[in-house]
Amino acid sequence: MRKLIAGNWKMNGLKADGVALAKELVRRAAAGSPAPDLLLCPPATLLTLVADVVAGSNIRLGGQDCHTRQRGAHTGDISAAMLRDAGCSHVILGHSERRTDHHESDALIRAKVKAAREAGLVAILCVGETAQERDAGRCLDIVSRQIAGSLPEGLSAAELVIAYEPIWAIGTGRTPTPAEIAAVHAHLRVALEGRVAGAASVRLLYGGSVKPNNAWELLRIANVDGALVGGASLDAADFWAIAEAAA
Ligand code: PEP
16 A cells, blocks of 8 residues: 655644745655655645645645635634635544644544545544553554544545554654554454545555654564654754655
8 A cells, every 4th residue: 555644733833834834845845766655744824835846746625624614703713614725635543642733523523534524535534542542452442442533424535544552652752662562453444434435545554753763674574554644744844854754
């Protein structure tokens, strides 16, 4: 399967640095070298600017969240239709920072995945356990419950990407062992069967402290079809090194 390397810029970037980062990645992409599929998920304020920069390149654009409705009286929110209109092809949903900061439940995330699909966006659904849950041996149980609770019926593989992001690995420099990641991804593959048409071809990303120095090893694990990259996606050289490791 062709790998996907997605950069989650989170709440980082003003106009000048966001545009400069995107321009540098477009320059590197144009210069060649076999690249995987690349996706940038800047903050909402930069979407249209970055859309202009990546237009005509093979770099695609994603949002970091969407509302369950496409329009209406929801101050401060952004809809999947708006993301699509701004040039997005994807949207990250259920990131652990949103589950924590905004108390997002699986049921809410499920409604957001539906909204993304209605608007023609690919949902990147994030799942993952806390350190306590892992220590208690509940990791597989937690991700199964997140998958069961967050996926609407009738999705096909082309409409969905799953990102396994252990919460304790995000921004910490710690990662699970390759064997631990392989076990979760194999489990996710099975969990998708019967829920998603073409489950075998849903891309399963690993996320959590992916850096240039560990990307090669992480991206060679069975059933790891790419990476969701936070901190290292804010540096063009680091993000590009991860993309090259995937190629
Ligand atoms: C993330 O939050 O999606 C993430 C993977 O962050 P980091 O790469 O910084 O751990």
